Amino acid sequence: MAELHILGEIQGTTYFPENYSLFCRYSFQAGCNWTVISGASEGQTVAAEPDELQSVAWSHSIDIHYLSRGIQGWPKLVLQVSCVDSIGRSWVVGYAHCNIPAVPGLHNLEIPSWIPAATTLTDRLKEYFIGGSHQLLNLDIISLGNDRFKLKTRSKGIIKLNVDIVLRNFSKFGVEYK
């Protein structure tokens, strides 16, 4: 069977307007043809303070080994960035997803993120003075394209991901990727 290795790191973010420590929860999602042999398919990074250029460094290592019986449902990464303020409250400040490239070698990915917008005036005032944000109850919407029509969102910062892809035996099964 073909194998896929994802090596790399979640490097950090830039352009998040929040001036608090940020952390990221991530999970790899793949179709039913894929099984994780070793490595953590979900996790959480450290909570890091932004520096003077509004960028946050996490340097969170990723190392996952997938076994594949078919290329349907190629792995995706679902990311959820949250902030922790000075008194320990935390709330979500960005959602994002990205496809893992099917091409071997190094990929420096910059993933844009978004958040459900505060639509009413009271919500906006609350968000401005107290903090907090609207959150998704159903996280499937991050990686699926349906039912997005009624969602109102705001743009947020960029998540930087450096991944190295190593494929094994894909060409033996006739899969052409380059």
Next chain:
Amino acid sequence: MKSTEITKFLVSFSGQIEHVTFPSGIFDEYLYIQYEVVWGPDWEPITGLPSGTSQLSRPGINPERVVINMPIEMTFGSTNVYGWPQLVITVKARNFITGDTLRGYAVVLLPPTAGRRCVTSPLLRPKPATVLGEWVAWLTGRYPELNDPKMLADGKDNYMLRTQSSGTVTVSATMVSKDLRKLGYDNEPPAYTKYS
């Protein structure tokens, strides 16, 4: 003897920890780095030093940049790509008054593709957990340190760490492999990405 009996591949890394940069500058201090290489369960080191400490170094005309030029050479044998070696770098400063203080940790993945690669990685420093700890850190100039910096490389747990970042470290390394492709692995980017 049949050539199909190969079960193990060899990878050799050679490179250097080039320099460290701090945007706020380094004054009246010597910097040094310690490195450790971390690898997975199926890997075994064959030659080379898996850890080391550099010289004490000061910046030149540019106060932001401290050249280390620390050589790294290691060869590994493995049966599995999982657990690819990573370099954990600890940057410390030696000062006349406070002694050795931590400047940050960085984790760098050694290149999984054949050829040379130059990586600049941010440095992280754990923050004191309490307000009192912050005052003590501010007064003494000493920050909390990790007991075992290798835990940053496993990527499974974050240990509820709160960090701040300052500065970067630049590492360049070349990877040469043997029998990796014979075992069915493909780690080479296609030709079009090299020119785009």
